[in-house]
Amino acid sequence: MKKILSLLLLFGCIVLMSNSVFAATEFTAEVSFTSGGEVSFDAVLKKRADNTSATAITWDAGDISIGSSSVEWKTATVYAVLTSTITKASGKVYLYQNNKSTSTAVKYQATTPRYETTNQIYSGLVKANSGGGDGNYAPMTFMVSTVTVTTPDINPVTSEYGKRYFIDQDNSNFVKDDYCTVVDSQGYINAVDGSGNAQHLAKQTTGYMYFGAGFQNIIAGTSYGTNNIKFEIVTE
Amino acid sequence: MNKKIKIILSVSIYLFMLAVVSDNSFADNLADKYVYSLFNENFNGATQEAGTVYDNIKYNVWNGGGNSRPVVDIVADSTAKEGNKYYSCAVSSTTNGWSGFCYTFVTGSSNAETRRDISAFSTLEFYIRPKTGDVSNIQVGVTDSADRTVSLSSLGVNNSSHTWQKCTINLTGLPSVNLTNIKNTFLFITSNLTATFDLDSIVLKRSSSGSFDAVLKNISDSSSTTKITWNETVLGSSWTAANQYIELSLDKFESDTWKIKIYTNNGSASKNGLVAVTDETKIIPMCWRISKNTLPNSDGDTLQIAQSGAPNYALYDRGKSATDPSYYPWFYMVDFAEHESGDYDVAWSYKGFHGAKDENYWGMMDMSKEGIYPKVYLGADFTNALGGLTYRANVKLELFNE
Numbered sequence: 097m098k099k100i101l102s103l104l105l106l107f108g109c110i111v112l113m114s115n116s117v118f119a120a121t122e123f124t125a126e127v128s129f130t131s132g133g134e135v136s137f138d139a140v141l142k143k144r145a146d147n148t149s150a151t152a153i154t155w156d157a158g159d160i161s162i163g164s165s166s167v168e169w170k171t172a173t174v175y176a177v178l179t180s181t182i183t184k185a186s187g188k189v190y191l192y193q194n195n196k197s198t199s200t201a202v203k204y205q206a207t208t209p210r211y212e213t214t215n216q217i218y219s220g221l222v223k224a225n226s227g228g229g230d231g232n233y234a235p236m237t238f239m240v241s242t243v244t245v246t247t248p249d250i251n252p253v254t255s256e257y258g259k260r261y262f263i264d265q266d267n268s269n270f271v272k273d274d275y276c277t278v279v280d281s282q283g284y285i286n287a288v289d290g291s292g293n294a295q296h297l298a299k300q301t302t303g304y305m306y307f308g309a310g311f312q313n314i315i316a317g318t319s320y321g322t323n324n325i326k327f328e329i330v331t332e
Numbered sequence: 333m334n335k336k337i338k339i340i341l342s343v344s345i346y347l348f349m350l351a352v353v354s355d356n357s358f359a360d361n362l363a364d365k366y367v368y369s370l371f372n373e374n375f376n377g378a379t380q381e382a383g384t385v386y387d388n389i390k391y392n393v394w395n396g397g398g399n400s401r402p403v404v405d406i407v408a409d410s411t412a413k414e415g416n417k418y419y420s421c422a423v424s425s426t427t428n429g430w431s432g433f434c435y436t437f438v439t440g441s442s443n444a445e446t447r448r449d450i451s452a453f454s455t456l457e458f459y460i461r462p463k464t465g466d467v468s469n470i471q472v473g474v475t476d477s478a479d480r481t482v483s484l485s486s487l488g489v490n491n492s493s494h495t496w497q498k499c500t501i502n503l504t505g506l507p508s509v510n511l512t513n514i515k516n517t518f519l520f521i522t523s524n525l526t527a528t529f530d531l532d533s534i535v536l537k538r539s540s541s542g543s544f545d546a547v548l549k550n551i552s553d554s555s556s557t558t559k560i561t562w563n564e565t566v567l568g569s570s571w572t573a574a575n576q577y578i579e580l581s582l583d584k585f586e587s588d589t590w591k592i593k594i595y596t597n598n599g600s601a602s603k604n605g606l607v608a609v610t611d612e613t614k615i616i617p618m619c620w621r622i623s624k625n626t627l628p629n630s631d632g633d634t635l636q637i638a639q640s641g642a643p644n645y646a647l648y649d650r651g652k653s654a655t656d657p658s659y660y661p662w663f664y665m666v667d668f669a670e671h672e673s674g675d676y677d678v679a680w681s682y683k684g685f686h687g688a689k690d691e692n693y694w695g696m697m698d699m700s701k702e703g704i705y706p707k708v709y710l711g712a713d714f715t716n717a718l719g720g721l722t723y724r725a726n727v728k729l730e731l732f733n734e
Contacts, residue, residue, distance in 0.1 A: 118586060119544040120730040122597060125560035125574065125606060125618070125710065126722065129567050133719020183568045185718045281718055299715045 135187035135331045137279070138179045139305070150174045153307050153325075160311045169237070169251035172307035178240075179302055180279045186332055188280035190272055191238065193219050193264040194324040195228070204321040206233075209266075219264035221309055221320035234320050236262040237308040240278060240286045242297045250308025258287045259308070262325070278327065279303060361387045362448055366542030367585040370435055370518050371458075371534040373415025373684055373695025375585065376704050378435065378517075389435040389517065390443050399429030402522055407530075413459045413496045414588070414682040415695030418532035423465075423522040430523045434475065434516040450474075451511035453536040456501040456518065460484065462491050465527030472499070473506050475516035480506040496532070498588070503536075535585065542583040544592070544731040546708075548576050551635075554626070560727060566714045571619065571637035571647065571662075577626070578708040578729065580680060587733035591681040593672075594620055594665075594708060597726040601670035606712055606723035616723050618665035619647050619711045622679045622686055624696045626707055637662055637711045646689065647711075660689040662711065668728065679708055679729070 141150040153174045161168055180189065195206035195218045206228035209216035223232035237250045237259045252259045263276050274294035277285050283299030297303075309320075361368055361376050369377030370389065378389040395401040403422040412418040425431055439446040456474070460467065468491050473481030485491075487499040503511055518534055550557050557576060566572045580592065596604055596618065608614035619637065628634045634651030647662035648654075663686070666672050678686055683693035685706045696704045710727065717723065 116587075117730055117732040118584060118590070120728060121544075121546040122726055122728045123546075123548055123560055123578065124558075125712075125725040125727050127562040127564065127566070127606060127616075127712070127714075127717075128722040129564045129717065129719045131564070131567070131719050133567065181568060183717065183719050185720070282716060 129183075133184035133187065133281075134181055135184050135329060136179075136181045137189045137327065137329050139176045139327055140179075141174050141176055144171075144173055144175055155309060160314055162314050162316050164311075165313060167310040167312045169253070169308050169310050171248055171250050172309070174307070175244075175248075176305040176307075177302065178279065178284070178305055180284075181301060182279060182281045184331065185281050186330065188330045189278045190276050190326075190328040190330065191262070191278045192270070192272075192276050192326055192328070193262055193322060194266070194326060195219065195222055195264050195322055196266050197324045199324075201323055204323050206264075209268075214268075216266075216268040217264065218266045219262045221322055224319045224321065231313065234309045234311050236322075237310075238262060239306050239308075240284050240297070241304045241306070242284055242286075242300055242302070244304055245306060248306035248308075250306055252308075260288065265326075272328075278305070362450065362452075366538045366540060366583045368450075368453065368536040369534075369700070370536065371419065371532065371697075373417060373697045374680070374682065374704065375535060375582065376700070377535070379700040388438045388440075388443065390438045390445075391433065392436050392516070393431075393433040395425075395429070395431040397429030398427070399423075399425035399431040399523060402431050402433050402520075404433055410691075412695075413461075413532035415532075415684045415697065416693070417695055417697060418461075418530050420528075420530050421520075421522075422528045424526045425522065425524045427524055430521075432519065432521040432523065434519040436516050437514065445515060447476075447513045447515055448517070449512040450503070450514050450517060450536060452538055453503060453511075454539040455537045456503055456535075457537060458499050458518075458534040459496045459532045460489060460499060461494065461496045461530040461532075462489065463494055463528040463530065466491050466525060467527045467529050469525060470527075471519075471521040473501065473519050474503070474509065474511075474514050475519050476510040476513045478508075479516075479519060479521065480509040481519060481521060482506065496530075533588075537585060541586060543581075544584050545581040546729050547579045547581070549579055550576055551626075560710055562712065562714075566712075567717050567719060569714045571639060571711050571713045573635040573637060574710040574712070576710075578710075580706050580708065580729070582680070582704075582731070584731065589682060589734040590731060591675075591678050591734055592729060592731050593677045594679045594727070594729050595670075595672070595677050596665055596667045597728040598667055599669060601667050603725075604665050604667040604670065606725045608718075608721045608723050610721065614716075614718060614721060614723070616717055617713045618725065619662045619713075620665060620679065620708055621661040621663065621711075622706050622708050623661075624685060624687075624694070624699050624704075624706050625702070627709060631658070632656075633658060633661070635709060635711075639713075657692060658688050661687060663689065665710075665727075680706055681734075 143150045153172050204222045206218045206222045208229040209218050210230045210233050220236045221234040226232035239259045275288050283296045284303040285294045287295040367375045369375040378387045405420045407420045408417045437446050437448045468485035470484045471481035560574050560576050605618040606616040636650035638650040640646045648660050652659045666677050684695040687694045
């Protein structure tokens with residue numbers, strides 16, 4: 097034991113001599129934020145074609161095949177410009193639908209879910225005057241970016257991450273978690289991995305949201321829509 | 333004259349004299365510096381500028397009897413021993429002639445020759461790089477009432493080695509020297525020889541060690557303070573400079589490869605910034621830059637910090653042109669625990685102050701009149717900062733030998 101200790105001491109001395117410290121000074125740097133921070137959020141719709149203002153999220157009907165039995169994912173002609181300032185740790189913005197809501201016109205109100213495995217799903221575009229049910233929904237997706245995208249990929253099949261399905265507060269598996277979070281105190285979320293972990297983009301004030309929908313077995317003369325897309329701002 | 337009036341006048345004159353004697357806007361470096369620079373870009377000492385600065389020297393050169401006048405040019409390149417500059421010397425002499433050059437103490441705007449007391453210093457040190465010819469018999473030393481010199485060969489200079497060689501002259505060992513009455517403080521007698529050689533890092537040194545000091549000052553009024561701070565209005569803001577700067581003062585020259593490093597001392601490589609006191613996973617990144625003078629300055633250097641995009645995310649001075657050598661003066665802070673092996677955390681070294689990324693070290697000989705006291709500025713990125721939290725960091729500066 098004694099021999100080993102002596103060798104260790106010798107090695108320690110050699111290390112010190114090769115990089116000698118002659119003098120040192122240390123300071124404390126500090127900043128205190130006495131206010132709890134803020135949470136602010138806004139979304140404005142614009143047309144992808146010319147960036148002029150829009151009032152609704154729409155798709156080009158001429159771009160959708162009638163009667164196709166395969167799901168066709170189409171990008172909406174409109175995108176949203178998001179503006180957020182979140183400096184409160186608990187601050188975030190959820191995105192979800194409320195297709196069962198009776199507060200708006202009943203044309204696109206859903207009373208009957210579709211089934212995905214055993215889950216009851218109300219989210220997406222609802223076939224007009226159908227009340228929902230299997231075959232009467234067009235699922236919707238969204239993607240978030242911190243730069244404008246000329247050709248946004250909103251097809252959930254092409255890549256596992258980056259696009260997320262819209263969810264509805266009445267879905268049987270609805271949970272307010274990162275999957276339906278658009279932005280939090282760490283910045284805009286552009287994806288949620290298979291473990292449910294949010295992938296944040298570099299934090300900045302402005303974000304962009306693009307929309308998609310999957311159309312299948314579309315009948316001519318019908319319309320699909322949703323009157324209730326909600327951004328819920330959480331301040332506490 | 334009325335006696336009372338006479339007394340008042342005397343007091344007034346006495347106070348005026350006191351004011352004149354005490355007014356010493358420029359420090360006498362010979363009196364209080366442990367390292368006195370004669371030609372060194374990192375230490376305070378003499379200045380070759382005329383004016384009211386007390387520590388004036390004048391460069392003198394002479395020749396005669398067939399010897400050519402020595403050519404001594406200041407050259408700037410990366411081969412300097414310290415800083416960026418060195419003297420490139422060329423002498424050409426026939427027999428029986430005389431030539432040489434020296435630094436002479438002068439005073440006032442008229443540059444009148446004067447005598448100074450350098451007895452507080454124990455050594456005169458410099459570096460020489462022989463190039464052509466034979467420098468062995470060059471005499472070097474000082475002048476009091478006569479020249480007091482030794483040969484370069486006696487100092488161990490190897491004429492065959494064309495690399496920088498250090499020469500140390502024990503001042504009290506010069507024959508019959510009176511160090512209290514020095515006229516020429518660096519004398520080079522090059523008579524009757526032909527040679528080329530370079531000189532650099534010419535300093536006087538005391539036998540004791542001197543000091544390294546770092547003083548924290550407020551940017552607003554340069555008053556001393558004790559903590560590096562930002563206003564809480566920076567919440568959510570991108571890179572913002574702190575309200576203070578650290579003024580460095582180096583009067584310690586114990587190694588020719590000295591470095592001054594800056595880093596956080598927070599105990600972990602990941603804690604290379606301001607760490608939330610109540611949640612150590614919340615870290616605000618920090619950065620630093622060093623300047624030869626206070627910012628913003630007349631060279632257009634500012635405290636506006638910006639970050640470029642991928643892939644480099646380099647920090648640059650928003651107030652400068654992208655083609656300016658000092659466009660990228662900011663360095664991300666690293667923590668001591670990262671054990672940075674390169675120069676990324678080196679703020680100041682024998683090469684000069686680390687003015688911009690990569691190997692951009694610059695000497696400060698142009699600051700010899702105002703004083704060589706470089707300033708370290710700090711910044712932080714509050715984009716991800718959260719309200720209700722206090723963030724803190726230990727910032728350390730360390731002088732050590734490479």
